Amino acid sequence: MLWKKLVQFGKGFFERKEESTSTDMPLGTAMHNIEITRGRGGQLARAAGAVAKLIAKEGKSATLRLPSGEVRLVSQNCLATVGQVGNVGVNQKSLGRAGSKCWLGKRPVVRGVVMNPVDHPMGAVKGKPPLVEKKPTTPWGYPALGRRTRKRKKYSDSFILRRRK
Template identity: 35%
Template sequence: MKQNKQFFISKPLKSQTHAWNPSTGRNHKGRITAWHRGGGHARLYRNIDLKRKLTQGIVVGLEYDPNRSAFLARIFNPDTKEHSYIIAPTKLQKGDIIRSNSKRNGVQNGHSKALRHILTDSLVYNLSLLPGENGKILRAPGSFGRVLKRTSTLTKIRLKSGQFRWFNIETMATYGTVSNPNARFVKLKKAGQSRWLGRRPIVRGVAMNPVDHPHGGGEGKTSGGRPSVTPWAKPTKGPSTRRFRIQPKPNVKI
């Protein structure tokens, strides 16, 4: 982290930013689906190359991104004279060369390749679910996956959660580990800092009226009067309500 501070860039590229209208937790019908969101400081969205098929050049520096906890790396291509952004890996230095969709052997930090050309037991991030799509998983600070096994059509990767998943061998991934692994240790200085980040206060159900929550109401101070439930009266201290998508077993050809 101390090394990275030497080449941090304070202002983003105007050509790679545009206005961002936050949803404040509402869906396309205007109904709140993610609670306790709203307000916050105005943000500009950075156009990031998540496909990692074209971006290549020299690392100019690192930048802070208000839309994610990981840092961004600004890449300058001397051939096209253009700048672009990628999600920065750890141990990235100013002046490093970044290549995308490379077919060369070896492990280069920040280089992207198809899983076909990535060595087993390598650490990767910014992994797409299908060939040609944006990288959607392993993008959080400090995240990485480990390539365990490769067949003629599929690659087996252990994700940060410990889950094992098979991916198409033509899927793109990037060597390394996502930058800023200490982001989870940041402590907010005051309540207003949480509001700057767009997080609104959370109110207990027992402090509400009966019309707002099943725990609400009652004379004086109560503890709810019933087992803990959600605002829709579903038990919160019972079995898991998460729905797991069963992934079909691939036809592995060795």
């Protein structure tokens, strides 16, 4: 159910719903769970403690500053949830020992360099600096560690005003 609340912004009142479009929201509003295209469902700012800010509105598009620092355009018709995602301090929680992590279902991470060649493309590399002989790759052979994988002519490049740092 959508709940309504009156919040005072400067001179007048702004009728705010939990989920609404950016046309209803004043500038500087904090929001999360933002749609990129109308009707697809929320895709932006969904992690614990994430929040995006509404910077500007012009024409049919709104400018948002995302948690990554990226500034991008989104249609004003897209839905978003007002406020910040909960569980802000999830990263500060110390699990204490390996067993606590196992209880959460997180398995140990084994480096590819220490595997055999049948298990990983970087397996059985000899010598101490481990990434000298072969280029760093994922277990499936794709480039890793710094190689850019985003397409150069991606369709959404025109909507990104400033890239993340």
